[in-house]
Amino acid sequence: MRSPFAPACPARQWRVAAVELGPSGPGAGELSRVLACQRAADLADRPGEPGICPAELRGLLVPPYCGRRVLFTATDVTGHVVGWARLGLYEAFHRDVAHAAITVHPAVRRCGVGSMLLDALAWAARTWHRSRLIVDAPRTRATEAFASRHGLFVSGRDLHSRLDLDGPELPHRLVAAVNPAAANPGGLPRQRRRHARPGPGDGFATLCWSGPCPDEFLSGYVSTLDYLHAAQPSGPLPAPSPADASAPDSDTNSRFEPGSSPGVTPFTSAEVRHREQSASRAGLREYTVCLIDQTTGRIAALSSAHTPDGLRGEQNETVVAPDYRGLGLAVRVKAQLIRGLLAAEPSLAILDTYNAVDNHRMLAVNRRLGFRPLDTHAAWTLTL
Template sequence: MPTSVQIRPLQHVSAAEALAWHQVVAASTAHDLPGVPTPDPGQIHAQLTGPALGSHRLTWLATGADGTPVGVAALRVFTSPGQDHLAELELHVDPAHRRLGTGSLLLEAAVAACRAENRRSLITTAPADGPGEAFSTRRGFRRAMTLDHLMLRPDELDRADLLLLADAEHPGYRLTGWTGTVPDALADAFAAAKNAMNDMPVGDLDYGSVAWDADRVRAMAEVVAARGDTLLTIAAVHDDGTMAGYTEILLPQGSGPRAQQYDTAVVPEHRGHGLGLWVKAAMVRRLGAEHPGVVEIETDNADDNVHMLAVNHRLGFRSYRRTREFQLDVPTT
């Protein structure tokens, strides 16, 4: 273990500490995921200091003898019923300082925090077949799920085909959309639809489940807005007022060229009518009209989520990388 490395918990992340954090994450991402954009220091500061939905966050910064930042770790400790056994770890070490024990020291701090918080499961994500996967496996994590990351470039789509999908007739259903917080008249219906995510395939991951209500969906939108991001939603509403399905897109602070797909779900009793493809096609059309600077949309699906993978491939998403979710049973002593 490197005696010259100091692991320091961050109580209140300053702008300078966010800059140090960014330095490590940028170097790690460029090495492990070339081409994947890194949040800027302002975005990282907002992510580390803003509110977190159904959780709280613990953070550590590792520095060398000269004060250079060499590693970071963030632990999201879930607090909602149904997930209060769980914590999620993000850990980065600057490639120039790897294999010197820094990652192990950061992981030890995170595992100790899990024990102190009475969390029995720790999950983390790493690029498939990369150094993060090897690190996780050596330290007792088991592979729980593989995620297929897909990219859509709207300017490469057949415009006529997109309009055909977005304008398809779905008798008994209508489309509606909003930016940010769901309108009050739709809040309860949206919360009910959100609960459809609880049967999403998650491999062997012990992710638990979340009960959504109107207050929680409002709080989620407030968390996104507080860190400077924009959340777009399109939903399919049945004639009886039930929200049958929806899709969400996140535009990171600054409206860069890449949007992130958030949830897409169809309520079980409304499946089999093509609603997932409908709302996603309508969202791509909306992005083109309202946010023409977006040239890429990234999404991910568990590799056993064959239905949503088929929907995304039909729309024009193409696989471009894979990550894996790992889970550690936290030792009690």
């Protein structure tokens, strides 16, 4: 069957349009057009893997807290979407930075579509008085060449890792992480332990929920979550997300969420509720596990994840409060979360996560649980 795209593709053939999205993201028709382009790109870049689903794509396109989300589409003369980009503009956090991602249909790559979208992103970012544009993309030969042509440089790197949830060793690994005394360590790689690992009866209680955080725990949840900010050093070039700083015992897959910068504000209850409502509108199912210090009532550790389709999951934040670090709580709370995910979503097959390449402690936690590295993503920065 003939491709709907013309074989010749001069740059002037394409038309780029932009629309600022409302709280629910794009409409059904616009989402369908962008989804077709993204699935074609997924098939070319990750053959054999399921493509993105509507809920997952909608989740990427809802506006951030106190900010804007702009959708750019590049179309050919027949109106087919040949590429698209998203732009995030934060007001509560990185007021001088715009965050973006670009996708080009494989049939028209190296034909100027990506360059046109980048130009449109940069123009919009300047219009909103941003001094830097950060574009997230896997680090490949193609993206390296594209970045070199357009003057982008790497300001952060994330390791993309995956856990196979039907792996034969996983149940034993989870038991060993949650209750080391009850697990036979034979067959697992031996690790040197600098700290004794507490057992389940050590004064920490497990709290789990799906969907929004219960009102009575919201304040404590926000307080612990905010250590994603507090653990990061400030600097002249803020990281594109909490994962891009080497904060101990914390990780996240949200590479466009705000990180540390001189003007950063702490997490707030309003921001958390906004994130929850956005996920619900998009159709994402979220799960959270916390470890509660029964003596003080504080949330010592937390971990969360979501799934858009019940087949694939994505790890969000894992945070351990500073007073409780060095006790093995990161691996324990993450293992509890995985067990809860498997119970609630029995068809879930894989769990992905993204961590800064220099976040060695969380990467060690991931290895202990059985995550394997897949590829590296870079935060490509353009000075405007």
